Amino acid sequence: MRDIAVVAYAQNPIVRDAGANNEVELIMPVVKQVLKDAGLKDIHDVDFTCSGSCDYLQGAAFAFVAGVDALGAVPPIKESHVEMDAAWALYESILKINMGAAESALIYGFAKSSPGKLAQVLSQQLDPYYYSPLWPDVVSLNAMQARAALDAGVLTEEDMAEVVSRSRANAKSNNKAQLSGDYSVEQLLEEPEYIAPLRKHDCPPVSDGASAMIICTVEKAKEWGLPYAVIKAMDHRIETHNFGARDLTMSESTAIAAEAVGVKSAKVDIAEIHAPFSHQEIILKKALGLDDNTVVNPSGGPLAGNVMMAAGLDRIGEVARRIINGEAKRGVAHATSGPCLQHNMVTVLEAE
Amino acid sequence: MPQNEPEVLSQAFTLGYTYTRSTGPVVGRFLTGLRERKLIGNQASDGKVYVPPMEYDPKTAEAITDFVDVAETGVVKTWSWVNEPNEKHLLKKPFAFALIQLDGTDVPMLHMVDAGSQEAMSTGMKVQVRWADETQGLITDIACFEPASEEGKVAEKPAVAADLEPVTGVESPIYLEYNFTAGKATAAFLSNIKKGKLTGGKCPECTAVYVPPRGSCPACGVANDENVELTNKATVQSFTIISIPIPGNPIKPPFVVANLMVDDTHQSFLHIVSGCDNSDVRIGMRVEAVWKPEEEWTHAMESIAYFQPIDEPDIPREEIGKLEPSANEPSANEPSANEQPSANEKGEKKDA
């Protein structure tokens, strides 16, 4: 795989309800921002554009097409879309560059989850014969995973509360975060259970927002004269949709992807982990092979703001941003999709 | 016109589909069994028994053909406790979602447990099937599971008609409730419609005026939030005669639906042309909005009853909706005026 540079990343403030902002109005500011940060005039200065979103979230058919209205795509551009997290739109863009079909790409992800009932909407991504007729909401499914991990002794309720406490504290320095503040483990454990064994704070907030990123070949980044972080390796693996057949207390697909990209081949300064539920960060940290020398989710992670279809791209953007700023030399970003960590992507980024 | 903050307009709606799905032989066999209040699983290459049956072996990807009858009792492997069921949940009192491993099987299945209280639930507890009063060949023919009785005996089963055809399809009704919020530009436009005024959004870059505005000039990718007041006069850009009744539409066919270009705007919208013989409607014909009585004005285009012909010369086809050459600043996007309508058709279809 060719080394590819992340040269710009922008994120809207993550909010519970974007109110009177439609998808175009959410996307325009971040697209404008990354173009400006990369010193580009307009969308025609990149070779390819790819987005990630899901129309079911806002309940508006073809909302992803309306998103293109934010770009200024006249004359027509080369454009594509994934009905997935935009981390996979980034993956498609990297394939495009590796094929030699482009030297640069703009990626964006967005969601307006506030109009719907997210936990119910997500139940409809499941097997339509065996699962979705039971309307298993996303919190209940992840609560089953948490209990499996608790029963197996993989983690404790204190461990989960510690993840939440650290996420919210880290988010204090992230002005885009939706939830932040100081909460002790004891304080969190006093909260009542929501869908047992999960408490409300073990679950991600429902979020509206958008993010965008510009990538290009390293040669192009040098030509543009931009500082950058290099995507050294990326891999993604998927497990069976039958989560009864999976060991929910671990993440086999993450472990395979982490091995494939060589996470452990050198020190990992920071990791941004797409763990929407607190217990998942512990499962994923183990699957990624990270130890306590790595700072996990310095942005606060998904527990501090979880824009569906953008939160995975955000992990990669957060790592890239810190490498470009000189805060870290090598970082790992993880993105997930599907119920209970079904599908996982691992990306290694490094300073030049 | 002063740029006031638009009011937030929202509308509750239900997005509903009933998908008709074919089951294929494996799922169909399982659902046929459920209708007869029998549990059928199948055995994979490694000897593992799956309930519900899998179509393909997760390890070898071979079709699994070896069907086996399965017990109605099993063990809870993990569970979550839903203390406050939502409106979609099938049990209307506190219950558990659980992965249940039926006796003699190797892979747990997802279902619900009605145990009465959280205290009565535990990992490893024995449960048994509670069949629905009436079965239809759906996963919900299992009403839920319940704590196993002392003897492990399931209640007497009502007789099932024996001469039914095997299940080959299911209906999957998916009805999701949303509260849709109009974007800033749309809200401003609709607020003006309610006041009996037609307004458009003007692009600060190419000066094109869009009606209705959707938040951006798709050609330039910038907000078109300068509202300009428009006349009631328009030109027919294209039209069709609807001759078949449309379900739910109160208008009796045949009637004319036209793409109308309001004067000094550059994007057409759909409305009805009436007040003349349908056969007189032609491209380039001049028309004017006929508003409903003021008390019937709402936040909707239906505030205009229809457009009717006016006594003005036709506009040549190639001039409809064109930017004035003087207003069209030199731009890299030439010939943008020709391309704008097609770029916007996507947006039109979204609302259709």
Ligand SMILES: [Zn+2]
């Ligand atoms: Zn424009």
